[in-house]
Amino acid sequence: MQTVSARPGGVEKLTPGLAERVVSLLDRRLAVILPLPAIVVMLVLMGYPFVNTLLLSIQQVDLTLTRSVFVGTDNFRKVLFEDERFRNSVFVTVYFSMASVTLELVFGMAMALVLNREFRGLGLIRTLFLLPLVATPTATSVTWMIMMEPSIGVLNYLLEILGLPPSLWIAGPTTVIPSLVMVNVWHGVPFVMLILLAGLRSLPKEPFESALIDGASKVQVFVHITLPLLRPSIVVALLFRTIDTLKVFDAIWIMTRGGPGRASETLHVYSYLTAFEFYDLGYGSAVILAFMGIILAISLVWMKVRQRSWI
Amino acid sequence: MLQETASRAPYVAARPASQRRARVRLARNALSYAILGLLSCVMALPLFWMLSTSLKTYRNVYAFPPQWIPNPVAWENYAEALSVVPFPLYFRNTMLIAVLVMAGNLVTCAVVAYGFARLNAPGKNLLFSILLSTMMLPGQVTLIPVYILFQRLGWVNTFAPLIVPSWFAHSAFSIFLFRQFFMSIPHELTDAAKIDGANHFVILSRIIVPLSKPVVATLGVFTFMGVWNDFFHPLIYLQDQSKFTLALGLLSLISAAREAGAGGEAWNLLMAGSAMVIAPMVVVFFFAQRYFIEGITLTGLKG
Known part of the structure; x- marks a missing residue:
């Protein structure tokens, strides 16, 4: 953490404040941190739902989500061959x-x-x-x-x-x-x-x-x-x-x-x-x-x- | 003698030839102006018809042959459309969503794009290509589980499903465009700031973003228009009439117009409502046309 005070901006303050410490920590890990929101959202709004769509497609579910029955490939068979x-x-x-x-x-x-x-x-x-x-x-x-x-x-x-x-x-x-x-x-x-x-x-x-x-x-x-x-x-x-x-x-x-x-x-x-x-x-x-x-x-x-x- | 005629010939022929060329050019210009005029009429017809119908009286809406210029002009249609459907409320809803989405999208996508453009992390390029490929994934694929997710969170019938994703750098297109622009900013500028002790947040907010005004404007306009024109997401997430956006409000105006017109649909009211929904977009477009064109052009050249 002492690297903070070595910078021109922090010279007067020998013990850096909490905010400054957080900023400097963030600053050094930024390469990993910055794309994080996008990755999280990609996983939450793209990856998870995609897997979930796959899981849903082999079940029979109603919108209230109270019942779901596993039906295997039945849905796909119906979609592709009967529908x-x-x-x-x-x-x-x-x-x-x-x-x-x-x-x-x-x-x-x-x-x-x-x-x-x-x-x-x-x-x-x-x-x-x-x-x-x-x-x-x-x-x-x-x-x-x-x-x-x-x-x-x-x-x-x-x-x-x-x-x-x-x-x-x-x-x-x-x-x-x-x-x-x-x-x-x-x-x-x-x-x-x-x-x-x-x-x-x-x-x-x-x-x-x-x-x-x-x-x-x-x-x-x-x-x-x-x-x-x-x-x-x-x-x-x-x-x-x-x-x-x-x-x-x-x-x-x-x-x-x-x-x-x-x-x-x-x-x-x-x-x-x-x-x-x-x-x-x-x-x-x-x-x-x-x-x-x-x-x-x-x-x-x-x-x-x-x-x-x-x- | 022969030489003389040969040398004079071009001079003799010169005048009619240049005249002919001028005439050909004129004809060609007239032809392309005619084509352009026709095309412009075709492209402008629906918007013209919307305006024209919105100003007709009930009786003249059904006149045949149709009136091109409404006579008499029924300005009161606009007031009546406003009384049938609460457009001011829908306008506020839409503006609230659009502004919050625009802000969220610009801030978070700029931050993520900065990471992709200026910093090095293992696997960065792989992540970026995954991000780009999500642009190609049709939204419907994730729609049902996302809907279920928002339902479990209790967010259905609130603005949250429409706004919150944009605060997590949800738009791959925005990240892409920001990144392309950030990469073109010389490193010398940011290096100098680094030596002066600026951290990444300062570099991004004080140097990179002020230099990227065109791309900020472009994405701002695109995002705003996207929200304004969106019909599908409000349709599935909003249920209360009081929470509708303008695009969705038009749907209730359609059913209202069916009842309002005695014996037929009140098309004039419907068109007055449509014109009010479109007008702000047209105004935005006139002022931000340059950014709009730039955005699409960039997509084409770099996509």
Whole structure:
């Protein structure tokens, strides 16, 4: 403890106060202490629950937690082989996510390419493009719901002006997912655009100059130079958006509650219903673990793509 | 003679060519402006429609073809929405949670990130990669046991499940962004302070954090928006109407709007409520746009 008084700050005080001693002790052990809260929380809020989810998934529990019966792999067997509803939700989730992310990439790229030049009004347009990113999803979902009203909604009115037949939007079993994809793309495309725009701005100039000298067309430059160079940004945008899209809950819950029927019941909606509306925590855990297995598989595929992009 | 025409030719051709190029450029600019204009309309349509509907009278909400600009303008919708659902109360709840989460997140994540960026401990890198991988883990996986944990603590139907985790450096993303920034601060600055006898807390609070204002602002804005826009966690943890957040309050406004409109849903009230929920975010965004864009850009370049 005497090291404290050796420091310039503590020279006048020969016997350091308690507070100072604590500080100095903390100071020297800091490398271990600082990350502690994060580790503790990771264990308490990630590790422990994860193990607990595993344990729950092999039991039958109700939300009051008064009874639990060990059922072994029964829950998983039911989820994977008997549960039509789970299978439906896997299909809905994959359909919704793939369509969303693909469209976001296409539109995000187009917007990034258009915005990647200097012109008047750029700031204003960029602000306008980014608004969906910050707008509260609950509020915008309600708005979309109103716009998609089949009889008097503004979207069907716009279709009518364009001479197209009206759509049922979220009220139709086949149109509900495309409608939700539209909402999700509207929310997510600014994020993709920003990442790609940053990527475009950081590209080296030389390959483009030499391609220009060689007389390459714009399309050739885009396909053979821009895209490959931009690949890390594309992968990051896709990764983040895929994770986010798999987590989408508010828009679907507010607009359709998984309906009509079960046409828009994603895995997240289904697992929420099982655990918090049907109070079947054990089965809910099994659904969630199966859900995670699917996400893990998707992530692994992405990591493969990621690795390849940086060879 | 031949040489002369050859040398003159470019001059003759120069004018029309440059004019043509100018015309092409103009056409191309017009085209991209048109595309931009169309895109802007599409992106802005829902927010415009929200505003427009929120100012329509009951009758005009159901007018077909729909009114673009409300006439007459029904400002009273906002007052009525406020009387149907206690938005001021929900605003206070949301602000309380958002501010506490923001403070907790910034303070604790900065401390943890300082540990990761500036100090050496065995296994540090392994810990950091574990931390990063939790970003990829979907929240649902841990949801049920965490819910049970909070239920056993008696925290369900309080703000605690929404606030307390943030005081334990719960956000891997924040730690990550802080760490990247802290690592870029020159060691000379902190070494000089160390020689002068500053301890780590002084170094962090007096040197590192003041130099990291942009990242503090970025994460502050992100955290605040995350809490403000969160729907799922308030939905499962809050049960009393008096404890609702704004995002959750909209849900009760939806059912209230079903009853309020005679014969149809009172969409105008619903949109007035939605506009009030979104407005603060839009204001924050206008002022903090730079930090917001920087944050996402950093994610893209370093993620």
